[in-house]
Amino acid sequence: MARVDRRMILVGGMVLTLAGLALAGCGIADSRSPVPDFMRAREADPPPPETAPDVGTLVSKELDLIFLPSSYPRDVRVSPPHHDLRSDAWIACVRAELTSATGTPLGSQTYRVTIAKGEIADRRRVEHEDNCASEHYTPVAATK
Known part of the structure; x- marks a missing residue:
């Protein structure tokens, strides 16, 4: 029984660790996040305009x-x-x-x-x- 309890604790800890890592990926600062500018993800530059046709x-x-x-x-x-x-x-x-x-x-x-x-x-x-x-x-x- 002691082995089963240790395995459950180990598996439970691994599940919590993986869930925490997965949720941490959602916290990347985008352009609308309330964090300083240097921590924000940059928005993609718009494509250059096409030259005027003849x-x-x-x-x-x-x-x-x-x-x-x-x-x-x-x-x-x-x-x-x-x-x-x-x-x-x-x-x-x-x-x-x-x-x-x-x-x-x-x-x-x-x-x-x-x-x-x-x-x-x-x-x-x-x-x-x-x-x-x-x-x-x-x-x-x-x-x-």
Whole structure:
């Protein structure tokens, strides 16, 4: 019986030691802990921002992604890119003179393009809050 008691005490001590070590790992000081700065874990630095894309070159290569080829886009113009506040992407406005499927002129149409990782990720018709009306546009040669 004495051996059983010693084993139980030894096993119980080991369990308590392991539980204490496991719980001690939870106490690492993060950025919100009430400890001095030198004891806190550092937050990861944000990734560096992607460089601004060359919107004119990208649009001239991928014109069919923005406008239907049957709309015969001409007089294509682009705005400078602006960093999207909600993501790591860039936003630019693209304007062109378009023709409808029946051949009647549609006039100047503007689209907002989202550029991520050097590619056009999304395009949509401009809405009032997009502020494309106040942009300065530069002409683009529509070459494929």
